[in-house]
Amino acid sequence: MKRIVILISGRGSNMEALLNADMGASVAAVISNNPAAAGLATARQRGVAAAIIDHRTFGDRPAFDAALAAEIDRHEPDLVVLAGFMRILTETFVRRYRGRMLNIHPSLLPAFPGLDTHRRALASGARIHGCTVHFVTAALDHGPIVIQAAVPVLPGDTEARLAARVLVEEHRIYPQAVRWYCEGRLTLGADDIVRFDAARTADGVLISPPLGA
Ligand code: GRF
Numbered sequence: 001m002k003r004i005v006i007l008i009s010g011r012g013s014n015m016e017a018l019l020n021a022d023m024g025a026s027v028a029a030v031i032s033n034n035p036a037a038a039g040l041a042t043a044r045q046r047g048v049a050a051a052i053i054d055h056r057t058f059g060d061r062p063a064f065d066a067a068l069a070a071e072i073d074r075h076e077p078d079l080v081v082l083a084g085f086m087r088i089l090t091e092t093f094v095r096r097y098r099g100r101m102l103n104i105h106p107s108l109l110p111a112f113p114g115l116d117t118h119r120r121a122l123a124s125g126a127r128i129h130g131c132t133v134h135f136v137t138a139a140l141d142h143g144p145i146v147i148q149a150a151v152p153v154l155p156g157d158t159e160a161r162l163a164a165r166v167l168v169e170e171h172r173i174y175p176q177a178v179r180w181y182c183e184g185r186l187t188l189g190a191d192d193i194v195r196f197d198a199a200r201t202a203d204g205v206l207i208s209p210p211l212g213a
Pocket of ligand 1: 009
């Protein structure tokens with residue numbers, strides 16, 4: 001069975017969705033950069049090893065990333081899953097896990113990379129919003145797209161209402177993407193293009209076309 005390590009910084013609802021899903025993978029560990037992350041307790045309650053690598057105790061980004069990589073590698077994961085992990089990673093770190101690290105971002109990338117996506121989506125007048133799972137590359141929130149889900153922006157929406165609508169989809173598509181990866185149906189080509197095994201469609205989900213497949 002494949003092994004995954006999940007990185008979190010906070011609430012951990014995506015982590016929980018992954019723990020609840022049948023992904024054909026075992027969660028070897030959960031690691032947080034934030035000692036106060038609520039998700040740590042959830043992981044421990046579920047019997048998953050949960051570690052803290054507090055970024056504030058390191059002098060610089062490379063030192064933190066090296067310690068994080070050492071903790072990850074101890075668990076020999078097939079896949080590293082960023083689930084609400086709120087640290088910018090160094091290029092060295094990103095390169096180390098190239099093609100085996102996924103992130104979820106609460107917007108339809110390439111729209112709204114970065115923070116406050118729901119507020120910015122509302123302010124822009126967008127009628128469609130959503131979330132994206134992508135492979136992690138050096139460009140923040142710009143990696144090759146694996147799967148997206150769209151939701152409508154409704155009249156009278158607040159940031160909280162829109163975020164909640166998007167979160168439901170996050171919890172659906174992230175386990176899906178991890179399952180594909182663990183089944184060997186999803187790979188990142190040397191050309192940075194995502195390749196799917198044929199017939200990788202799921203009802204109601206927008207999937208990037210199998211370019212070059
Ligand atoms: C999610 O919306 C995720 O997409 C974003 O941060 C939020 C984390 O939520 N990067 P949770 O910790 O998974 O509940």
